[in-house]
Amino acid sequence: MNQKLWLIKAPQSAIVIFLILNILSMLTYPGGILHDSSTIGYSFFNNFLSDLGRYLSWSGEHNFYSQLFFNSAMIMAGFIFSFYFWNLLHVFNLNSGILYWIAMIGTCAGVSGGISMAGVGLTPSDLYFSAHLDFAHWLFRFFFIASLFYTIIIFKTDLIANKYASGFVIFAILILAYILFSELGPDARESITTLRMQVVAQKSILFCFIIAVYIQTQGLKLILDN
Numbered sequence: 552m553n554q555k556l557w558l559i560k561a562p563q564s565a566i567v568i569f570l571i572l573n574i575l576s577m578l579t580y581p582g583g584i585l586h587d588s589s590t591i592g593y594s595f596f597n598n599f600l601s602d603l604g605r606y607l608s609w610s611g612e613h614n615f616y617s618q619l620f621f622n623s624a625m626i627m628a629g630f631i632f633s634f635y636f637w638n639l640l641h642v643f644n645l646n647s648g649i650l651y652w653i654a655m656i657g658t659c660a661g662v663s664g665g666i667s668m669a670g671v672g673l674t675p676s677d678l679y680f681s682a683h684l685d686f687a688h689w690l691f692r693f694f695f696i697a698s699l700f701y702t703i704i705i706f707k708t709d710l711i712a713n714k715y716a717s718g719f720v721i722f723a724i725l726i727l728a729y730i731l732f733s734e735l736g737p738d739a740r741e742s743i744t745t746l747r748m749q750v751v752a753q754k755s756i757l758f759c760f761i762i763a764v765y766i767q768t769q770g771l772k773l774i775l776d777n
Contacts, residue, residue, distance in 0.1 A: 557631075557638040558771045562764050565631040570761075572624035576603040579616040583609025586743050593617075596747050599739075600757070601687065605677045622672035629669030636661025636697060642774060643708055650707055657700030664693030691730050691756070698723035698763075705770075715770025722763035729756040 580593035580603055588610050593603070603621035608614045640658040645651040670686035698719040705716035732752050737745035 554638055554642065555772075555775050557634045558642065558775065559768045561631045562635050563768055565628050566761050566764055569624045569628050572620045572627075573600070573603070576617045576620035576624070579620065581608040581610050581612035581614060581617070583611070585609065585739060585746055595754070596750055597743070599750055599753060601671065601676045601683065604672060604675050606675045607677055618675060622675070625672030626669045629665045629667070629672065631665070632668065633662045633665030636665065639701070639771075642771065643704060643710055645704075645708075650704060653700050654704050657697045657704065660693045660700065661697035664690055664697060667693055688730075688734065691726055691733075694760075695723055695726045695730060698726065711770050711774055715766060715773075717766060719763070719767065721766075722759060725756060725759045729753075 577593040577595070580598070582589075582591045582593075584590050584594055584597045584602070585599075586597075590597070590610070598609075600621070602609065603614075604618050604625070605614050606618060608617070636658050639661070640654055643650075643654060645654050667686045667690035671683060671690060674683040674686060676683040702716050702719040702723060705711055705719065706713055729752055733749060736752075737748055739746040739749040
């Protein structure tokens with residue numbers, strides 16, 4: 552029961568709750584973007600998700616409700632996905648050997664990614680910018696490592712059909728592309744165009760994450776049902 556809870560029900564529920572809380576956060580965001588403090592409300596293509604968690608919006612207004620919804624979503628999701636990766640280790644029943652250590656590294660990275668996700672919610676970007684940025688960067692780096700290593704595990708074991716590894720494969724490839732683009736690509740501070748490019752990239756990787764979680768949990772459901 553605990554495995555089904557943490558590997559299927561909890562992550563699927565977390566995605567739904569995460570989306571609902573983010574929508575509420577967007578609806579209650581006062582306004583302002585990096586390059587223009589006069590805009591009204593949340594701009595899907597010009598505001599980062601982290602803007603929702605600011606103590607003060609870019610317009611200078613108090614951002615109580617928006618930050619409450621967004622930061623709660625990040626902390627909740629981080630907690631659940633940490634437990635997801637911790638329980639994932641035990642599904643494959645690897646007691647020793649190289650595959651066990653590959654899975655262990657994947658789990659440690661996944662748990663660290665979950666902690667980093669919660670860290671993003673605990674460090675509003677306008678109050679703790681350096682810490683917030685570090686958590687945001689390492690969130691994606693850790694999830695890339697976890698996805699890569701668990702892709703290897705699925706392909707090397709016969710417990711789950713290889714097609715379900717696609718959830719990890721696709722996410723690993725796209726998250727690597729996002730890491731390179733966000734850290735080495737155009738600086739959002741340069742212009743409204745570069746800001747929009749980075750914002751769209753961030754929203755795109757979130758969409759891919761949701762799809763990857765769905766694929767992964769469907770594959771795990773087949774294992775646990777049997």
